[in-house]
Amino acid sequence: MIVTKLGARRDEKGGWLPAFTPEALTQAVEDNLRNLGLDVMEVVNLRSMLDVHGPKEGSLEPQVEAMIKLKERGLIRHIGLSNVTAKQVADAQAMTPIACVQNLYNLANRQDEALLDQLAAQGIPYVPFFPLGGFSPLQSDQLSEVANELSATPLQVALAWLLQRSPNILLIPGTSSPEHLKQNLASAEVKLTPEIVQRLDGIGKP
Numbered sequence: 001m002i003v004t005k006l007g008a009r010r011d012e013k014g015g016w017l018p019a020f021t022p023e024a025l026t027q028a029v030e031d032n033l034r035n036l037g038l039d040v041m042e043v044v045n046l047r048s049m050l051d052v053h054g055p056k057e058g059s060l061e062p063q064v065e066a067m068i069k070l071k072e073r074g075l076i077r078h079i080g081l082s083n084v085t086a087k088q089v090a091d092a093q094a095m096t097p098i099a100c101v102q103n104l105y106n107l108a109n110r111q112d113e114a115l116l117d118q119l120a121a122q123g124i125p126y127v128p129f130f131p132l133g134g135f136s137p138l139q140s141d142q143l144s145e146v147a148n149e150l151s152a153t154p155l156q157v158a159l160a161w162l163l164q165r166s167p168n169i170l171l172i173p174g175t176s177s178p179e180h181l182k183q184n185l186a187s188a189e190v191k192l193t194p195e196i197v198q199r200l201d202g203i204g205k206p
């Protein structure tokens with residue numbers, strides 16, 4: 001299933017420019033459909049651009065309304081949200097069903113603990129972006145120690161930790177390497193004991 005996200009476009013230097021008006025969102029879905037050769041997008045995430053670097057409180061009502069219209073036109077089957085606060089999720093849910101939430105979360109970035117649990121209680125997938133730390137992959141002595149003990153790589157342990165954290169977590173680690181892809185898939189087989197989970201939990205505690 002293809003999941004895309006809307007809210008920004010790239011400039012010539014690769015920077016991110018907000019494309020967050022209802023008109024720009026509509027245009028982006030039409031572009032996605034044409035570029036992917038599809039009649040309908042299964043899941044489209046509305047990525048908040050109120051702040052490019054992280055979630056920021058503020059109304060997303062005009063944008064969510066635009067997504068609802070696209071759904072009514074049959075161009076989108078399910079709406080997701082990205083880079084959002086718990087309040088923005090609740091406000092959007094008062095307008096339309098939300099299929100998934102994609103926010104920054106990994107072993108070292110745990111600001112979303114409460115939102116993750118709330119979504120789990122509602123049976124809504126939580127998709128951590130930068131599951132491996134993004135541009136600077138996660139590094140920690142504790143992580144390396146555990147990886148050595150389990151004969152796994154540190155990043156496999158980081159993914160295994162996410163998988164055990166909550167049943168609603170879906171993983172999207174990015175890689176340009178077939179070898180890393182294999183390792184990342186194999187992380188589902190890395191079993192973490194409660195004692196190891198406790199040690200790993202310590203990494204992200206404020």
Ligand SMILES: NC(=O)c1ccc[n+]([C@@H]2O[C@H](COP(=O)([O-])OP(=O)(O)OC[C@H]3O[C@@H](n4cnc5c(N)ncnc54)[C@H](OP(=O)(O)O)[C@@H]3O)[C@@H](O)[C@H]2O)c1
Nearest residue numbers: 082129130131132133134155172173174175176177180183
């Ligand atoms: N919604 C949002 O605002 C938002 C923001 C950022 C990212 N995302 C999404 O999140 C997903 C993941 O993001 P991402 O790829 O930037 O970050 P990531 O998955 O946290 O990390 C990717 C980095 O880890 C390396 N890596 C991957 N597997 C590895 C392995 N087994 N061993 C060693 N290094 C490994 C990759 O290098 P190699 O290529 O060498 O493997 C790459 O440098 C993407 O789908 C992205 O679009 C969404």
